[in-house]
Amino acid sequence: VQLAVDPQRMLADLRALAAFGQVDTGVDRRALSDIDMEARRWLVGRMEAAGLDARIDGVGNVIGKTAHARRILIGSHTDTVPNGGWLDGALGVICGLEIARCVQAQGGDVGVEVLSLSDEEGHFSALLGSRAFCDGFNAEAQGRARNAAGESLSEALDRSGLAGTAVARLDPQAHIAYLEAHIEQGPVLEVRGVEIGIVTHIVGLREYRVTFTGEANHAGTTPMSMRRDASAALLHFGARLDQACRALNGAYAVWNIGRLHSEPAASNVVSSLASCPVQFRSTEEGVLDQITAMVATQAAAAADEFDVQWSASLAVQVPVANLDPALTDQVELAAQDLQASTLRMPSGAGHDAMAFAAHLPTAMLFIPSEGGVSHSTAENSAEASLVQGLNVLARAVERISRAAQTGRTIA
Ligand SMILES: [Zn+2]
Numbered sequence: 001v002q003l004a005v006d007p008q009r010m011l012a013d014l015r016a017l018a019a020f021g022q023v024d025t026g027v028d029r030r031a032l033s034d035i036d037m038e039a040r041r042w043l044v045g046r047m048e049a050a051g052l053d054a055r056i057d058g059v060g061n062v063i064g065k066t067a068h069a070r071r072i073l074i075g076s077h078t079d080t081v082p083n084g085g086w087l088d089g090a091l092g093v094i095c096g097l098e099i100a101r102c103v104q105a106q107g108g109d110v111g112v113e114v115l116s117l118s119d120e121e122g123h124f125s126a127l128l129g130s131r132a133f134c135d136g137f138n139a140e141a142q143g144r145a146r147n148a149a150g151e152s153l154s155e156a157l158d159r160s161g162l163a164g165t166a167v168a169r170l171d172p173q174a175h176i177a178y179l180e181a182h183i184e185q186g187p188v189l190e191v192r193g194v195e196i197g198i199v200t201h202i203v204g205l206r207e208y209r210v211t212f213t214g215e216a217n218h219a220g221t222t223p224m225s226m227r228r229d230a231s232a233a234l235l236h237f238g239a240r241l242d243q244a245c246r247a248l249n250g251a252y253a254v255w256n257i258g259r260l261h262s263e264p265a266a267s268n269v270v271s272s273l274a275s276c277p278v279q280f281r282s283t284e285e286g287v288l289d290q291i292t293a294m295v296a297t298q299a300a301a302a303a304d305e306f307d308v309q310w311s312a313s314l315a316v317q318v319p320v321a322n323l324d325p326a327l328t329d330q331v332e333l334a335a336q337d338l339q340a341s342t343l344r345m346p347s348g349a350g351h352d353a354m355a356f357a358a359h360l361p362t363a364m365l366f367i368p369s370e371g372g373v374s375h376s377t378a379e380n381s382a383e384a385s386l387v388q389g390l391n392v393l394a395r396a397v398e399r400i401s402r403a404a405q406t407g408r409t410i411a
Helices: 007-018 034-049 090-106 128-135 151-159 187-190 230-246 287-307 323-339 354-355 383-404
Strands: 053-056 062-065 070-075 111-116 175-183 194-202 204-213 253-256 259-262 275-280 307-319 342-347 361-366
Touching: 007 034, 007 090, 007 383, 034 053, 034 062, 034 090, 034 111, 034 361, 053 151, 062 090, 070 090, 070 383, 090 111, 090 175, 090 383, 111 128, 128 354, 175 323, 175 354, 175 383, 187 194, 194 323, 194 354, 204 253, 204 287, 230 253, 230 259, 230 275, 230 287, 253 287, 275 287, 275 307, 287 307, 323 342, 323 361, 323 383, 342 361, 354 361, 361 383
Parallel strands: 070 111, 070 175, 175 361, 194 342
Antiparallel strands: 053 062, 062 111, 194 361, 204 275, 204 307, 253 275, 259 275
């Protein structure tokens, strides 16, 4: 079945969604806020109008499905960061809605299930909805997570009328694959003039807290040779780690310090303590291991040089998510069917697809972001790109449905 997607109808829905929590040219729809819930109820209404079986589950996931026994999941999120953009997440959900609408109207053996996954952005807990869908939800333990205003997730679910509602779960018998269309949120596609990014991996992330401990002393009277300066050690550490990481030629790797802390934090006192986070990402666990080793080597060298103590503790660890090669090929072929230029690339940002990749064949596509800007009200993409994303995703659904129908394994 060739899906007769209607780009104008998709764009109209995307703009209608952007009116919920509008801030200038962007939106503010923090997960489970009143306006976020209003947008979710609007989405349920749009799904029902399309003839889908729609509901909101116990963590706020919006689920709309066709009646088929086997379904392709198409998802993303409609929550945003504070003062965020109108396309981050929304694009994938609304493309899914448009495709499901066509599948519902046109028939076929394979159905579609559209997901707006709750709290991708981590207002309470990052990837809350996709993790609950894939891995389950423990209301008691996970409900204790709090937002910046101090409200707990349990309280928010209660306020939103969701407490006690069942949480939807992945069903390997019914769910064939997970697809997500998303804006790139970076500059690569635009700079290279490519229309569609074919995502191969979502980078893994590690963050260590590195601390140097020296001795506070007078900055005027203590000879340089007798100081135990924690800040000096940290600065040398940071510069040398950066240099060492640059030698990781070829592999995709990015690293960041971003925040410095020192005590007692006075310009006339030698620091007794200095610490910083070191956060790094790569598409290869082996590279993350290498950087981990460099952190230790460089911290030890700096500590030795400045006669201070050092320690490092792991604060965050997110494994690399490998998207499915066969399903990814289908998305790339779908783009080629439509004469869209493509680039295989990793995603440097986290996405709901990460939660699904461990459980069923998962693929993602990117469309270009204007100026590479995202998590900002200035976030935008050309209308032609939005439509291109919809068309390629629909074509991928056609291809995957056909493969599933003829009994070929899609992964
Ligand atoms: Zn997103």
